Amino acid sequence: MNLDELRSKVETIAFIMMENRSFDHVLGHLSLPSYGGRANVEGVRDLTNPAFQNSSQNGTLIGPFEMGDKAFPNDLPHERPFVTTQLAYAPALGRFTMNGFVTAYETFTGTSGVLSPPPMGILTPDALPTTSFFAREFMVADHWFAPLPASTQPNRLMAFAGDTLLDMTRNGLMPDQTLVFDWLTSHGVRWRVYTAGLSFFTLMPKMWPWLLSDKFRPLASLSFDAQHEADSTFPQVIFVEPDYNDSPIHLSGHGSDNHPPLPMGFGEQFLKQAYEALTSNVVRWSKMVILLTYDEHGGFFDHVPPQKVRYVPPTGATFAAFENTGIRVPTVVISPFVDRYSVSSDICDHTSFLQMIAERFGEPGETYSATVAARASSGINSLTKLLDSNLTTRPPPDPPDMMTLPPTQLVTTKTPVTSLEASFANAIDAFRQAHGAEALAKFPEIAHLEATR
Amino acid sequence: MNPLGKPEPFDPWPFSPLASSGVSRRARGRSSIFLRHCGKGRRALLGPWFLAAMACSPAVRALRAEPNVTCPGDPASLTWDASMAGGLTDTPSTAPTLWVPNSGSMKVYPQVKTTYRLEVHNWFGSDAREVDIDVRSSFPTKTLGRSLSDPSARCAQDQVSVEVDLTTTGWSNDLVVQSVRLPDGVHRTLHVEHDSKELTLDDQNRESNALTGSPVLGRWILSTPLTEGEVCSSPTIPPSLGLAVELSCAR
Numbered sequence: 001m002n003l004d005e006l007r008s009k010v011e012t013i014a015f016i017m018m019e020n021r022s023f024d025h026v027l028g029h030l031s032l033p034s035y036g037g038r039a040n041v042e043g044v045r046d047l048t049n050p051a052f053q054n055s056s057q058n059g060t061l062i063g064p065f066e067m068g069d070k071a072f073p074n075d076l077p078h079e080r081p082f083v084t085t086q087l088a089y090a091p092a093l094g095r096f097t098m099n100g101f102v103t104a105y106e107t108f109t110g111t112s113g114v115l116s117p118p119p120m121g122i123l124t125p126d127a128l129p130t131t132s133f134f135a136r137e138f139m140v141a142d143h144w145f146a147p148l149p150a151s152t153q154p155n156r157l158m159a160f161a162g163d164t165l166l167d168m169t170r171n172g173l174m175p176d177q178t179l180v181f182d183w184l185t186s187h188g189v190r191w192r193v194y195t196a197g198l199s200f201f202t203l204m205p206k207m208w209p210w211l212l213s214d215k216f217r218p219l220a221s222l223s224f225d226a227q228h229e230a231d232s233t234f235p236q237v238i239f240v241e242p243d244y245n246d247s248p249i250h251l252s253g254h255g256s257d258n259h260p261p262l263p264m265g266f267g268e269q270f271l272k273q274a275y276e277a278l279t280s281n282v283v284r285w286s287k288m289v290i291l292l293t294y295d296e297h298g299g300f301f302d303h304v305p306p307q308k309v310r311y312v313p314p315t316g317a318t319f320a321a322f323e324n325t326g327i328r329v330p331t332v333v334i335s336p337f338v339d340r341y342s343v344s345s346d347i348c349d350h351t352s353f354l355q356m357i358a359e360r361f362g363e364p365g366e367t368y369s370a371t372v373a374a375r376a377s378s379g380i381n382s383l384t385k386l387l388d389s390n391l392t393t394r395p396p397p398d399p400p401d402m403m404t405l406p407p408t409q410l411v412t413t414k415t416p417v418t419s420l421e422a423s424f425a426n427a428i429d430a431f432r433q434a435h436g437a438e439a440l441a442k443f444p445e446i447a448h449l450e451a452t453r
Numbered sequence: 454m455n456p457l458g459k460p461e462p463f464d465p466w467p468f469s470p471l472a473s474s475g476v477s478r479r480a481r482g483r484s485s486i487f488l489r490h491c492g493k494g495r496r497a498l499l500g501p502w503f504l505a506a507m508a509c510s511p512a513v514r515a516l517r518a519e520p521n522v523t524c525p526g527d528p529a530s531l532t533w534d535a536s537m538a539g540g541l542t543d544t545p546s547t548a549p550t551l552w553v554p555n556s557g558s559m560k561v562y563p564q565v566k567t568t569y570r571l572e573v574h575n576w577f578g579s580d581a582r583e584v585d586i587d588v589r590s591s592f593p594t595k596t597l598g599r600s601l602s603d604p605s606a607r608c609a610q611d612q613v614s615v616e617v618d619l620t621t622t623g624w625s626n627d628l629v630v631q632s633v634r635l636p637d638g639v640h641r642t643l644h645v646e647h648d649s650k651e652l653t654l655d656d657q658n659r660e661s662n663a664l665t666g667s668p669v670l671g672r673w674i675l676s677t678p679l680t681e682g683e684v685c686s687s688p689t690i691p692p693s694l695g696l697a698v699e700l701s702c703a704r
Binding site: 046048049050051053054055057058059060061073074088089090091092093094095097098099100103109110111112113114115116414415416417 | 517583603607623
C-alpha cells in the first residue's frame with residue numbers, strides 16, 4: 001500500500017501488545033508438517049533439526065518439543081544479560097548461534113537436569129484457538145522483532161516512544177518519556193486506550209491525568225463505542241491492553257497478557273473479545289488495521305538471529321548501545337488489507353507501527369522521530385508496507401466459539417515478586433496517593449486491592 | 454525405600470502465612486518489622502505495606518539434581534535454596550509432600566524417571582522449581598554436545614571443534630556407552646575423541662561401536678572438518694556439534 005492509499009483507505013489503526021512469547025514458541029508450529037506445514041512461514045519446520053538444539057549444563061543438547069497450554073512453575077529469563085546468553089554469540093563463527101536458551105533458563109532458575117525445559121516448548125494449535133484463527137484468516141509477520149534484546153520496559157518504551165531511557169525493567173516508576181500519545185495529541189489525532197485491567201501506563205506519572213480522563217476506557221466499552229460512537233469522536237488510533245499478569249490486581253482472578261507463568265488460555269479469550277469488539281462495526285472494519293504483537297520474547301527459544309540495528313541510548317541514559325534488535329515475536333496483521341493465509345517476511349519491529357502512524361497522520365514526508373527514521377534507514381520497514389490496497393473488502397470472519405481455559409488457581413490480588421510486578425505495585429500506590437478518590441472511582445480494582453490488604 | 458528420604462528438623466508450620474518471619478498477623482502493616490525479618494538475600498524496600506510485603510514474597514533460588522541421568526536405584530543429590538521452608542513432591546509420586554527447610558540437600562534413589570518440585574508459599578505469594586532425574590537401565594538416544602558459542606569452541610583453518618566435559622554432577626558413574634552415531638539430520642564428517650579412543654563418523658559410516666563399554670563420564674572432543682570453500686564464518690557451519698549416544702547401566 002502506498003502512502004496516498006494509506007491516507008485515503010485506512011481510518012482506524014488498532015494496536016494490541018501482549019507479553020513475553022517468542023515467534024517460534026507461539027507460531028513456529030505453523031511450519032510443522034503435522035499442523036499444515038506452511039512452507040511460506042519461517043517457523044520450526046523440523047523439531048529434530050540439529051540447528052535448533054540448545055546446550056544444557058549437563059552436556060546434552062535439547063531441541064524444541066511440542067507442548068500444550070499450561071501454567072509454568074516460574075517465569076523465564078529475559079533481561080538484557082540473559083538475552084545475551086540466549087543469543088549465544090560464537091566468536092569462532094562470528095555470528096549468533098541462538099542456542100543459549102536452556103543455559104539461560106538453568107542459570108536463572110538455579111536448576112539442572114530439566115528434561116523438557118520451558119524455553120524449548122512449541123505451542124500447538126489446540127492451545128491457541130484465537131491466534132490460530134488469526135494466522136489462518138490474516139497475515140503472519142514472521143520477521144517482526146522486539147526492537148531491543150532486553151525485557152518489557154525497554155521494549156514497550158521503544159514501541160510507544162521510539163526511544164528508551166532504560167535497558168532493564170526496574171521496580172520503580174518508569175521515566176516520563178514523550179510517548180506516541182503526545183505525538184498523536186500534538187497532531188490532532190483522536191486516540192483512546194481500552195483496558196482489560198489496570199493500564200501499563202499507570203507506571204508513568206505523566207500519563208495519570210489521561211488515565212483519569214475519557215482517553216482510557218474499560219475494554220467492555222469498546223464494542224458499544226465501535227458500533228455507536230460518532231465518527232467525529234471515535235478514535236483514529238486505538239490501543240487495547242490486556243490485564244497484565246504483573247499487576248497486583250485481577251478482578252477476573254487472572255491476567256490475560258500471556259506473560260509466563262500464565263497459561264495462554266486467558267490471553268486467547270482476551271484476544272477474541274478484543275477482535276470481536278473492534279470488528280463489530282463492519283463499516284469501520286473496512287477501513288481498519290489491527291496490529292497484534294508481543295513486547296519481547298520472554299525467554300522462549302527462537303531460531304532466527306536478530307537483525308543488525310544499532311541503537312545508541314538517548315541523552316540521559318547511561319547504558320551501553322545495543323548493536324542488534326531483540327528476538328522475533330509473534331505478530332499478526334488483522335485487516336481487510338491483508339489476504340487469508342498470507343505471510344510477510346519484511347523486517348519489522350515495534351517502531352514499524354510508529355512509522356505507519358507518522359505516514360498516516362503526519363505531514364507528507366514527516367517521520368515519527370529521528371530515532372525511528374534511523375531504524376528505518378537500518379532496514380526496519382513500516383507496517384504500511386505489509387498492507388495491500390487491491391484486495392476486495394471482506395467482512396470480518398468469525399473466530400471459533402470453543403475456548404479452552406487451562407486449570408489455574410484464580411487469585412484477585414497478589415504480592416509482587418519480579419521487578420515489573422514491583423513496578424506496577426509501586427505505581428498503583430503512587431497513583432492512588434496522587435489522585436485519591438478520583439483514582440478509586442475510575443479504577444475500582446485499586447479499591448479492591450486496598451480492601452484485601 | 455522412601456526416595457524422598459527423611460526430612461531435617463525445621464519449622465513445623467512452613468505454610469503458615471508468616472512462618473519464616475515470625476511476625477504476628479497483628480504486626481502486618483508495620484514495614485519495619487517485616488524488613489527486619491525477611492531474611493538473607495531477600496528484597497528489602499522501604500515503603501508502604503505491600504512493598505514491605507514484597508520483601509517477604511517467597512522465592513526458590515535453586516533446585517538441583519545431581520546427577521540427573523542415572524541408573525535405577527542410584528543415589529542422586531537434591532539440593533535446594535529457598536527463602537523459606539517448603540513442600541517437596543515427586544512425580545510419579547512415591548510419598549506424600551515432604552516438608553523441607555529453606556535450604557539443604559538430601560539423597561534420593563529414584564527407580565524411574567522422576568520430576569521433583571519444590572514449592573514455597575506464604576501469605577504473600579508462592580514460587581516453585583521443577584527438575585528431573587532421568588532414570589533408565591538403557592537409554593534412548595541422548596545427544597551429547599555443545600554450542601559453538603562455548604569458550605572451548607575453536608575454528609581453525611581446517612576444522613571446527615568443541616569440548617564437552619561430562620562430570621558426576623550430571624551423570625551416574627555406572628553409565629557406559631553402547632554405541633554412538635551421527636545425529637539425525639547431520640550430514641558432515643564428525644571426529645570424536647573420548648576415553649583415549651578416536652573415531653570418525655560420516656554419511657557412509659553413521660554409527661560406531663568403537664566406544665562400546667567406555668564410561669560416559671569424561672572429556673569428549675568433537676570436531677568437524679571444514680568442507681571445500683567453507684570458512685569459519687560460513688553459514689553452513691552448524692551452531693553446535695553433537696553426537697548421538699546410546700547408554701546403558703554397567704551393573
